[in-house]
Amino acid sequence: MMPPRPIPLCVAPMMDWTDRNCRYFHRQISRHTLLYTEMLTTGAVLHGDRDRLLGYEAAEHPVALQLGGSEPEALAAAARIGEEWGYDEINLNCGCPSDRVQSGRFGACLMAEPDLVARLVGAMREAVSIPVTVKSRIAIDELEEWPTLVDFVRKVSAAGCTRFIVHARKAWLQGLSPKENRDVPPLRYELVYRLKSEFPHLDISINGGIKTLDATAEHLKHVDGVMIGRAVYENPYLLAEADRRFFGATEAPPERHAVVEAMLPYIERRMKQGAPLGSITRHMLGLFQGLPGARAWRRHLSENAHKAGAGPEVVVAALAKVRRAPEADVAA
Numbered sequence: 451m452m453p454p455r456p457i458p459l460c461v462a463p464m465m466d467w468t469d470r471n472c473r474y475f476h477r478q479i480s481r482h483t484l485l486y487t488e489m490l491t492t493g494a495v496l497h498g499d500r501d502r503l504l505g506y507e508a509a510e511h512p513v514a515l516q517l518g519g520s521e522p523e524a525l526a527a528a529a530r531i532g533e534e535w536g537y538d539e540i541n542l543n544c545g546c547p548s549d550r551v552q553s554g555r556f557g558a559c560l561m562a563e564p565d566l567v568a569r570l571v572g573a574m575r576e577a578v579s580i581p582v583t584v585k586s587r588i589a590i591d592e593l594e595e596w597p598t599l600v601d602f603v604r605k606v607s608a609a610g611c612t613r614f615i616v617h618a619r620k621a622w623l624q625g626l627s628p629k630e631n632r633d634v635p636p637l638r639y640e641l642v643y644r645l646k647s648e649f650p651h652l653d654i655s656i657n658g659g660i661k662t663l664d665a666t667a668e669h670l671k672h673v674d675g676v677m678i679g680r681a682v683y684e685n686p687y688l689l690a691e692a693d694r695r696f697f698g699a700t701e702a703p704p705e706r707h708a709v710v711e712a713m714l715p716y717i718e719r720r721m722k723q724g725a726p727l728g729s730i731t732r733h734m735l736g737l738f739q740g741l742p743g744a745r746a747w748r749r750h751l752s753e754n755a756h757k758a759g760a761g762p763e764v765v766v767a768a769l770a771k772v773r774r775a776p777e778a779d780v781a782a
């Protein structure tokens with residue numbers, strides 16, 4: 451089988467943020483950037499409400515399902531379900547440091563157990579024919595960064611994983627909160643670059659603190675792909691030039707207003723399925739970041755989307771406020 455082509459840009463899995471509404475919105479801005487789900491535990495996938503947890507619209511493709519777990523059979527079964535639901539990739543979370551995740555012995559603590567991760571990846575690969583990938587840190591706790599990373603990637607790639615997304619900082623499982631673990635440990639991009647040069651046949655993506663497409667282009671001189679999380683969530687229109695810059699597209703991206711208009715039929719559809727307006731618009735608040743009207747947009751949605759009976763007309767009214775906004779109304 452031919453290895454899948456490297457993916458130059460993807461949006462990070464983010465719990466509570468990258469749900470289906472968020473992904474559909476991001477997809478209106480970039481057709482090609484790979485999108486990730488929030489992490490779903492094997493328990494949720496195997497025993498939970500699958501329509502609610504796994505449901506999405508075909509327009510979201512390409513979309514990768516991120517799983518959290520540490521048992522080969524459960525991960526294999528959850529991966530199979532993900533493939534049946536049409537996801538394009540199954541990703542194993544080996545980077546998330548939260549307590550809840552540690553107690554289940556998965557997430558970042560798996561960085562200390564590369565042999566187990568190799569078994570997990572092997573079991574998932576046997577269960578599905580779509581790519582199985584791993585998102586990791588560079589190390590955890592007292593473990594030395596480079597030897598830990600190399601040993602991890604060597605063992606896990608021997609089990610057939612060919613795509614790694616590396617958040618280029620350690621996670622400290624005790625003493626730092628999950629949020630601090632995304633900011634406090636220093637970024638060591640050079641270790642991820644070195645990983646690519648030692649394992650040139652692997653598809654290596656870099657993650658952590660990357661905020662612009664210019665920075666993405668710089669990283670792509672050293673690695674195959676970039677994963678961006680918070681910067682895209684806060685400033686989603688950042689994705690607009692991605693298709694032309696990194697995926698060979700020739701057409702111009704949609705204007706912000708067109709993105710909003712493309713969301714209106716979706717909002718109607720999802721509200722008929724029971725989704726509250728605010729569960730969709732909350733992901734759209736940053737769309738006009740840095741432009742006149744950004745504040746009026748954000749404020750109108752925040753103040754009105756949760757009111758009883760609110761529907762797509764709230765979004766239309768917010769857009770009208772952007773169009774009328776004075777130049778000075780830029781604060782985001």
Ligand SMILES: Cc1cc2nc3c(=O)[nH]c(=O)nc-3n(C[C@H](O)[C@H](O)[C@H](O)COP(=O)(O)O)c2cc1C
Pocket residue numbers: 462463464465466467488489516543544545546585617632657658659660677678679680681
């Ligand atoms: C709100 C939030 C939730 C996150 N949830 C997950 C998750 O479910 N799985 C995961 O692997 N990483 C998760 N992360 C980490 C991100 O995927 C990413 O690795 C991290 O934010 C660093 O990238 P950034 O600096 O571009 O944001 C989360 C990050 C944030 C901010």
